[in-house]
Amino acid sequence: MKRYYVMGLFSNFEEAFATIADIRMHEVPGVSVDDVTLKSPIEHPEIEEILGDRGSPVPKCGLFGAIFGATFGFLFLSAAQATFLVQPQGGKAVITLPANIVLSYEMLILFGVLSTVAGFVISARLMTKRHPLYSEKVSLDQIGVMLELDEKNVNPVKDLFKKHKVLEIREEVSK
């Protein structure tokens, strides 16, 4: 079944948000706000009020990486120090807690950062092919509202865009 992608480019957030508000109010039957992707040159501070809280797994990735880093760091150092058993320690501790805490702390941060970055790249779907409807105007000063639709909804959505003073409409069909 063919899927249609339609993107309207707006000159400001107000018109784009008004369009999304109409979609939320089911002005076009069969199209919901979950089908909307907003493209913009900046992140609007109130975007979650418009699109709803869509969540992000990045903090969990950071937490996982930090816990892993601290645990791995401490165990790695302790394992390395345990090989010192064959060497004379002169009465000093084999596994030195103060030093290991400092180094585990560094590992906590290092793995926390690496894991956060990995989580970001995956959850933001970076390093994937750009969508054919991407417009360079979005990186300049225009706001794009993109919807994934069935064929029957394409024209009503275009009419909705026109009602909100859309500057340009782009369309793409996927098989």
Next chain:
Amino acid sequence: MQTKDINENIAWAKINKDVLRSMENPRASYWVAIAACIAMVSCAVLAEIYQYQVGMGPSNLNWPHMWDLYIATFVFWIGMSHSGTLLSAILHIIQADWRKPIYRFAEAMTTFSLMTAGLFPIIHLGRVWNMYWVLPYVSDRGIWPNFRSPLVWDAFAITTYLTSSALFLFIGMIPDLAICRDNARGWRQKLYTVLSLGWQGDDRQWRNFRKIYLLMACFLIPLAVSVHSIVSADFAMSIMPGWHVTTFPPYFVAGALYSGCAAIITLFIILRYFFRFDEYMTIPILEKTCKLTFAIAMVWTYLNIIEFLSTWYGHDVVAKELLLSKFDGPYAPFFWMMLFCGSVMPFALAFEKLRRHLPTMFVVSLFLNLGMWLERWMIVTPTLSLSYHPFAWDVMWPSMVQWAIVFGSFGWFGLLFLIFVKVFPSVSMYEVKEMVYHRRHFHADDIAIEYHRRSNDPKPGSEPRTEGA
């Protein structure tokens, strides 16, 4: 007199155009600066080759002076790296949006300072080829680094800091790299296409971007504090007079923030002048940076006084003798110069007229940097000159080899920075757009509502707005 941090009526397209323009067509002065930096680096390379060939003798590094300019300059560059963390991470968390036009080059400074600092322990080793011994790897000999030594902590901390700050710089640049990709041609387009990682500016990407930026800021702040605390532990964990001091970690962190801020003022003025960033790097933003620097300078001064008083009223005779020798010994001119540059000169930042005068601020910031470099030298060398063993007392002056390598490190930093500002945007375009948008739509409305006196005035927000116009 300009009072706004930024003109909220700047069109977004103009922001793109101005910043992208700064990356094109280098002027003759740019190539002169590049040539000067390469000449400085060449001095250092020649000195290092000489030192490598004949050993550490020409550097004058010999017991008891096993540390000198190399380690002092290493600490200086590590300190300089705190600029990006302060401006980017701390001010981001407290939502001080005036940082937005100037944080990018401060973050770049962080990364390049660390890349410069990391060279010094390697150069200082003498046996450069053995530098990998500090890394914890499994070897057939079963030998591990001494994890109890703060020098090994340094290796861990600086590697972590360099990795994290480089990623922080890169992640923060992704939306701008997408703008560059959309406007570039040739090799630049290929480079930006790869580096922008397919950024399209959709709500999923922005949502995750906001989270990662905040999280990385949260990771970087304790990391920056720990890095300079660990660098201070290189000294404080020893029993040497003048080094075995409890206040060393906060003293080092304050000194680091101080030198970072001073360097930001220097580069702010240079970039504003050469790239004509008058509309973004505005005088009110410079004023705020100066006030911040002044506050940190006073903290640094306070910690100095605390250190002097605790030694003066303490019972460590050797440490007291060392303190007195700093006041009137062979290194006294440098010590007093450090105090003048670090504690007296910052008072110039307290006067509004001086703060708004760019040439004055440029000169003052150079003096502050000089003071911060002297501080590190005055920590390292006098202690080794006048330690516990009277037979080892002497005065040591760095050789030309050391001076050449230190001199070259400034060229190396300058070279990296000059390449950066021509290849990558030195002002964050999307953040400046956010700043402009926020001030136009929210801040302006708040002020308008607050001062809305007459009933026949148009209501705030009644006029049509456009983002790009």
